[in-house]
Amino acid sequence: MRILGLDSSGLVAGVAIVEDDRLLAEYTTDYKKTHSQTLLPMLDEIRKMVELDLNSVDAIAIASGPGSYTGLRIGSATAKGLGFALNKPLVEVPTLEGLAWNLWGTEKLVCPIMDARRNQVYTGVYAFEAVGEGYELRTLLDGGARDIHTVIDWLNENGRDVIFLGDGVPVYGQTIRTELSVGYQFAPAGNNRQRAASVAALGSLYFAQGKTVSAAEHAPEYMRKSQAEREQEAKQAGGDTP
């Protein structure tokens, strides 16, 4: 089974090819160029490097959100174009789950936090559960856009130690240090940002479980409405109040 993984949900652009238990190739950059200029050239590079026949890929795993709206769409449109042209299904890997997979096997809780601006983070809480000879990811707190304090409160109440990762760490690290009452660690470079290899590996698992969508039906899960819709709703809600 060959799964192509793509992640352009944040500042990182990543492409990877996983074949069963082998990572054939991975290319990750965290650089100022737009994903529009990096993602496909990177995929082209690894295709050439490992002489990949794209038609041999079984599915395209895509970090499906949350994340930067534009970044998500560049990844999604790329995955949709590949899926359409190759006639292959897509596997949607929620960005937070892909991030959590970077810390495969930890006994601690995993809390990815992505900076969502507007004083919010995209976050969830995950744990690894041994299943057979491997682990499966369990969701303890569903992914969503929320205030950092909400997740800190949840973790304090839960009481288990936790590892944080994601681009929200540099932004909210101090808040965590000040307010968290349980033991915590911050994941290091190489594990603390989106990795397409994790998206492809977790995607392989989901593919084996039959969790696929067609290229046509896939769209990112933003976890947030557009600003115009939020403002309209706020206005309508306000208008209803006498």
Place this chain on the structure above:
Amino acid sequence: MGGSILEPMEKDVLILAIESSCDETAAAVVKNGREVLSNVIYTQIALHTQFGGVVPEIASRKHIEKINQVIEQALTEAKLTLQDITAIAVTYGPGLVGALLVGVAEAKAISFASGIPLVGVHHISGHISANYIEHAELEPPFVCLVASGGHSHLVVVKDYGEYEIIGRTRDDAAGEAFDKVARAIGLGYPGGPKIDQLAKEGNPDAISFPRAKVAENEYDFSFSGLKSAVLNYLNSCQMKGETVKTADVAASFQKAVIDVLVEHSLHAVKQFGFSKFAIAGGVASNSSLRKAFEQECARQGIRFYHPSPIYCTDNAAMIGVAGYYEYLAGVRHGYDLNAVPNLKL
């Protein structure tokens, strides 16, 4: 290997075109640059109407939801598969960057996975090229007025894909002025067709609105003064307690816009010594504008071209036509093609 004599001398060039620069998700297949085999448009207008204009983030979200269906339908209607396609053309600017990126990323991925060459196309070049679809005899050089919600350009089309902008708007685009005036008289969005419709019931000479000239360039446009004049007129009517005849406002405003567009355009045709003139863009489907150009061109002995309304609005067929000529000229884009929101013609 030499070609068999049984093979046709020239193979058909089939362009799959993708357009997502604003609020239309569109795909088309165009044969040999002039024959439209399919032209699929998913319009989001209804979605944006409640917000009084295009909301970029909502437009981008809709593009990603619809783009594959639109492409698949374009191939199905053309009775072709991706394998039959010679090149993929995609709008990469100007437009809303988030919206453009959906089409660009999709087109690049299809090109990458299929090995079909990629040709990036300028949106305005597409609008101008829409004129080639229904006018087999039309060839450059000619003058073209491109007027839409985002653009008001007077362009000398020197050759296929070779343009010189000789006039542009200094402030509002023509279509933008239509939208703003439509909002002021309570017609809503999109303003162009609504004003066009209402103006039919009004007197275009009822109110005298200004025709702005731009001092430094005889071909440039300015519509913000006209827009302000309309708003001032509405205000003063309100102050005096007079009832506004909106049909007269629509007709008089529209005439003021058209007068300027016609005068500048045809002046350019004469100055550059051409005998052909074309219009393009959303505003080009305005019925009064067409009529004014028809009459004035006939009077001055200029051949007048305009696309059908379906090719005036944003569509992918026009991108396929422009892409065909770019393809013939050897233009190819790489996998690093980016969306360029303010792309120059």
